[in-house]
Amino acid sequence: MxxxxxxxxxxxxxxxxxxxxxxAYGSTTTLLSKLDxxxxxxxxxxxxxxxxxxxxxxxxxxxxxxxxxxxxxxKANKLVLFLLCLGIIGQMACYAIVAYFLxxxxxxxxxxxxxxxxxxxxxxxxxxxxxxxxxxxxxDALLSFGAPAQLAFSISYGYRVIPVMVEEYKDIMLSFxxxxxxxxxxxxxxxxYAYYLLKIAVLAFYPLILNTAKRxxxxxxxxxxxxxxxxxNNNDVKRLKLSYLKIxxxxxxxxxxxxxxxxxxxxx
Amino acid sequence: xxxxxxxxxxxxFVYPANERPSLDNIDLEINKGDFVSIIGGNGSGxxxxxxxxxxxxxxxxxxxxxxxxxxxxxxxxxxxxSTLAQRVSYIYQDFESQLVRPTVLDDVTFxxxxxxxxxxxxxxxxxxxxxxxxxxxxxxxxxxxxxxKHLTALAGALSxxxxxxxxxxxxxxxxxxxxxxxxxxxxxxxxxxxxTVITIEHNTExxxxxxxxxxxMDAGRAVWIKPVRDALNAVNDLVKRNIYPPQVSQAAWRxxxxxxxxxxxxGEAEKYFAAARIQCPVESNDCxxxxxxxxxxxxxxxxxxxxxxxxxxxxxxxxxxxxxLSINEGENVAxxxxxxxxxxxxxxxxxxxxxxxxxxxxxxxxxxxxxMPEELSSTVAYIYQNPEEMFIEDSIRKDISYFLKTRHxxxxxxxxxxxxxxxxxxxxxxxxxxxxxxMLSGGQQRRASLAIGVAMQPKxxxxxxxxxxxxxxxxxxxxxxxxLLKDRVKTVIIATHDMSLAAEWADRVxxxxxxxxxADGDTRSIFDDITLLDQCxxxxxxxxxxxxxxxxxxxxxxxxxxxxxxxxxDEVMI
Numbered sequence: 001m002x003x004x005x006x007x008x009x010x011x012x013x014x015x016x017x018x019x020x021x022x023x024a025y026g027s028t029t030t031l032l033s034k035l036d037x038x039x040x041x042x043x044x045x046x047x048x049x050x051x052x053x054x055x056x057x058x059x060x061x062x063x064x065x066x067x068x069x070x071x072x073x074x075k076a077n078k079l080v081l082f083l084l085c086l087g088i089i090g091q092m093a094c095y096a097i098v099a100y101f102l103x104x105x106x107x108x109x110x111x112x113x114x115x116x117x118x119x120x121x122x123x124x125x126x127x128x129x130x131x132x133x134x135x136x137x138x139x140d141a142l143l144s145f146g147a148p149a150q151l152a153f154s155i156s157y158g159y160r161v162i163p164v165m166v167e168e169y170k171d172i173m174l175s176f177x178x179x180x181x182x183x184x185x186x187x188x189x190x191x192x193y194a195y196y197l198l199k200i201a202v203l204a205f206y207p208l209i210l211n212t213a214k215r216x217x218x219x220x221x222x223x224x225x226x227x228x229x230x231x232x233n234n235n236d237v238k239r240l241k242l243s244y245l246k247i248x249x250x251x252x253x254x255x256x257x258x259x260x261x262x263x264x265x266x267x268x
Numbered sequence: 269x270x271x272x273x274x275x276x277x278x279x280x281f282v283y284p285a286n287e288r289p290s291l292d293n294i295d296l297e298i299n300k301g302d303f304v305s306i307i308g309g310n311g312s313g314x315x316x317x318x319x320x321x322x323x324x325x326x327x328x329x330x331x332x333x334x335x336x337x338x339x340x341x342x343x344x345x346x347x348x349x350s351t352l353a354q355r356v357s358y359i360y361q362d363f364e365s366q367l368v369r370p371t372v373l374d375d376v377t378f379x380x381x382x383x384x385x386x387x388x389x390x391x392x393x394x395x396x397x398x399x400x401x402x403x404x405x406x407x408x409x410x411x412x413x414x415x416x417k418h419l420t421a422l423a424g425a426l427s428x429x430x431x432x433x434x435x436x437x438x439x440x441x442x443x444x445x446x447x448x449x450x451x452x453x454x455x456x457x458x459x460x461x462x463x464t465v466i467t468i469e470h471n472t473e474x475x476x477x478x479x480x481x482x483x484x485m486d487a488g489r490a491v492w493i494k495p496v497r498d499a500l501n502a503v504n505d506l507v508k509r510n511i512y513p514p515q516v517s518q519a520a521w522r523x524x525x526x527x528x529x530x531x532x533x534x535g536e537a538e539k540y541f542a543a544a545r546i547q548c549p550v551e552s553n554d555c556x557x558x559x560x561x562x563x564x565x566x567x568x569x570x571x572x573x574x575x576x577x578x579x580x581x582x583x584x585x586x587x588x589x590x591x592x593l594s595i596n597e598g599e600n601v602a603x604x605x606x607x608x609x610x611x612x613x614x615x616x617x618x619x620x621x622x623x624x625x626x627x628x629x630x631x632x633x634x635x636x637x638x639x640m641p642e643e644l645s646s647t648v649a650y651i652y653q654n655p656e657e658m659f660i661e662d663s664i665r666k667d668i669s670y671f672l673k674t675r676h677x678x679x680x681x682x683x684x685x686x687x688x689x690x691x692x693x694x695x696x697x698x699x700x701x702x703x704x705x706x707m708l709s710g711g712q713q714r715r716a717s718l719a720i721g722v723a724m725q726p727k728x729x730x731x732x733x734x735x736x737x738x739x740x741x742x743x744x745x746x747x748x749x750x751x752l753l754k755d756r757v758k759t760v761i762i763a764t765h766d767m768s769l770a771a772e773w774a775d776r777v778x779x780x781x782x783x784x785x786x787a788d789g790d791t792r793s794i795f796d797d798i799t800l801l802d803q804c805x806x807x808x809x810x811x812x813x814x815x816x817x818x819x820x821x822x823x824x825x826x827x828x829x830x831x832x833x834x835x836x837x838d839e840v841m842i
Contacts, residue, residue: 160370182643225322225349240381
C-alpha cells in the first residue's frame with residue numbers, strides 16, 4: 001500500500017461529508033447555539049470589523065484571546081480548526097521564507113504577522129458563529145434582516161441537498177473507477193495515480209450536474225404545490241415563519257458584555 | 269357515496285413541443301371518498317391527467333388546454349395553484365426531490381406554513397400522528413430510509429388537510445414491504461378520514477387488495493372506469509395493453525380464457541382451483557434441484573466478513589455481520605431481502621470499492637482488499653440501481669465503449685467497434701446509441717446499463733435491483749434482457765426485492781436480513797419455506813403461495829409452471 005492511498009483512506013469523502021454535516025447541524029447544546037441567530041450575526045459583524053481599526057499588537061492579541069475563548073466554549077469542529085491552524089502556520093512559514101530571500105528584516109515579518117493575527121481573529125469569529133447557527137436559523141435571520149426569500153430558501157435548501165449530491169457524486173466517481181483504467185506505473189510520489197484520481201474527480205461533476213438539473217423540475221413543481229411562491233409575496237406568512245425568533249435577556253447580555261470587553265480592550 | 273368530487277369534461281391537452289395530444293377528449297367523474305387507481309402503459313397520459321387535477325396543468329406547465337376540469341365543484345382555471353393545492357395534494361414518483369427541508373417536521377409543516385395557517389405546527393404533528401410516524405419528527409431527511417421518506421412526503425401532503433391525495437407510482441419506488449405499508453395507511457386515510465385517494469399504479473395485486481375502482485388509460489384516452497373486480501377481470505382489455513392482472517388471475521385466465529370472472533387473491537384462487545386436478549411435472553427429475561453434474565469452481569468467497577460505518581451521532585452502524593459465502597462459477601444467484609438488509613453493500617464489496625473491516629473476500633483467488641477496483645473490473649462488472657449514475661459520457665455508445673477504450677490504443681479502435689456494434693445490436697440499442705442516457709425511458713436506461721456491463725466482458729456480473737422503479741412493461745423488457753446475459757457472462761448475481769424475479773430467474777437464492785445471511789439454498793426450497801420468508805418480511809409471489817396452498821409438490825415458481833400442471837376446470841366457478 002502506498003502512502004498516498006493510506007492518507008486517502010483516512011480523509012475520504014465520507015468523513016469530510018460527516019464533518020461538514022456535523023458542523024452545520026451538529027451542536028445544539030452550546031451557549032452560542034441557544035442565542036438568537038440575529039444577535040450572533042451582529043456580534044460577528046462587530047468582531048469581523050473591529051480588528052481592522054487597530055495596529056497595536058497587544059490590543060489585537062487581547063481581541064484574539066477573547067474570540068478564542070468564545071470559540072472554545074462554542075465547541076467548534078476540530079477538523080475546521082485544524083485546517084485553520086494549518087493555514088496560519090503555512091502562511092507564517094511562507095512569510096519567513098519570502099522575508100529571508102528578499103532580504104527583509106524582522107520588522108517586515110512583524111508587520112505581516114499583524115495581518116495574520118487579524119485574519120486569524122476574523123476566521124475564528126466566523127467559525128465560532130457559523131458552527132453554532134444551523135443553516136435553517138441562518139436563513140431565517142437573513143430573511144428577518146430583509147434578504148429576499150429566494151436567497152434565504154436557497155441557503156437552507158442547499159444544505160438539505162448536500163448529502164444527496166455527495167452520495168450521488170461518490171457513486172459517479174465509482175462509475176468512473178469501475179470502468180476506468182488506473183495507471184499501472186504510479187510514478188514518483190504516486191503522482192500519476194493522484195493525477196488520475198484528480199481528473200475523474202473533476203469529470204464526475206458533469207454527470208452530477210446533468211442528473212441534478214433533471215431532478216430539479218420535480219422540486220420546482222413541488223414547491224409550487226406547497227405554496228412557496230404564494231408565501232413569497234405574503235408578509236403575514238413571513239411574520240408567522242419568523243415568529244419563533246425572539247430576542248431574550250441572555251441575547252442582550254451576551255452582546256453587551258462582548259461590546260464592553262471590546263471597549264475595555266480598546267481603552268486600556 | 270355517489271357525490272362527485274372531480275368532474276372532467278372534454279379534456280384535451282397538448283404539451284408545447286408535441287404534436288400529438290397527451291390527453292385526448294377525456295370525460296371522467298370521480299366520486300368523493302373513492303379509492304381509485306389509474307392504470308395504463310407508458311405515455312398513456314396517466315401523470316398528465318393527474319397534473320390537470322392538481323392544476324399544475326395549465327397553471328404552471330403551459331400548453332394547449334381544452335375542456336373543463338372541476339375539483340370540488342370549482343373550475344381549476346378559476347382557482348390559483350396555491351388554493352387548489354390545499355384541496356389536492358400530489359406525491360411525485362421521484363418523492364425525494366419533493367422533500368425540500370432538512371428535518372421531517374420542517375418538511376411536513378412547510379405547506380401549512382406557506383399557506384399562512386397559524387396552527388401549522390399542530391397541523392404537521394397531526395399529519396405525522398395520522399400516519400403513526402411521530403417518532404420521526406426531529407430526524408434529518410437524509411438519515412431516513414426510502415420507506416420513511418415516502419411516508420414523510422405523504423405526511424407533507426396530508427398536513428394541508430386536502431380532500432384528494434394523488435400518488436404517482438408508490439409501489440414502483442419502494443420495496444414490497446414499504447409499498448404495503450403505504451397502501452395500508454392510504455386505506456385508513458380513505459376509510460376513516462374520508463379522503464379521496466388516486467394512485468397511479470402498475471402493481472395489480474396491490475390494486476386488487478386496496479383500491480375500489482380503476483381507470484384504464486390508453487393513448488391519452490380514458491377507456492373506462494370500473495369497480496376494481498370488473499376492471500381486473502377484463503383481462504383481454506388489460507393484456508392487450510401490456511398490463512397484467514394479479515398472477516392468480518393470469519393463471520386462471522390462461523387455463524380457461526372465457527370465464528365470466530377470475531380470482532384476484534390467493535384465497536379466492538384456492539377456492540377456484542379447489543376441484544382442479546394437479547398433474548406431476550412432465551420431467552419428474554427436474555424439480556428445480558439444479559444439476560450438480562459439473563465440478564463446482566468457486567468464483568467468489570466471503571470468509572467472516574463484517575463491515576460497519578460511523579454515523580452523525582458518533583455511533584457505529586453495523587452493515588454486514590459475519591458473512592461467509594461461496595459462489596461458484598456458472599451460478600445465477602438472487603440475493604433477496606428488504607431495503608437496508610445489506611444486499612447492495614454485499615455486491616459493492618465484490619467489486620472491491622468497499623473493503624471489509626473484518627474477514628476476507630476473494631474473487632477468483634484474489635483478495636479484494638489488496639487490489640484496486642480498476643484492476644478487478646476486468647473480472648467483475650457492477651450495474652447500478654440508478655442507471656443515470658452510470659452515464660458518464662454524453663451518448664450510450666460512448667458509455668458502452670468507455671471501458672474498452674481506456675484499455676486499448678487508438679489503432680485498435682476499429683476492431684473494438686465490431687464488438688461494440690454487436691453488443692448494441694443484441695441489446696436493441698441501434699436507434700438510441702447516439703442519445704444521452706439521461707434522455708431515455710426507464711426501461712431503455714436499464715437495457716443500456718446492462719449493455720455497458722456486458723461490454724466489459726466480465727466473468728461475474730452484479731446487478732443491483734435491476735427491476736426497481738420500473739413499470740410492468742419496462743420490467744418485462746428488463747427480464748428479457750437478462751436472458752441475453754446467459755451466453756455472455758458466466759456468473760450473474762442479482763440483489764433484488766422483486767420476489768417473482770428471484771423465483772423465475774435464479775437457481776440459487778440467498779436471503780438477507782439486517783446484515784446477516786438468514787438462508788441460502790436452491791430457489792425452490794427457499795420459496796417452499798413460507799415461515800422463513802415471513803420472518804424476513806418477504807412476500808412470495810402469488811403463484812408460489814397458491815401452489816403451496818393447493819399442495820402442489822414441488823411448488824410452482826412461475827405462472828407457466830403452474831398452468832402446465834393443472835387440469836382444465838371450466839366447470840368450477842368461484
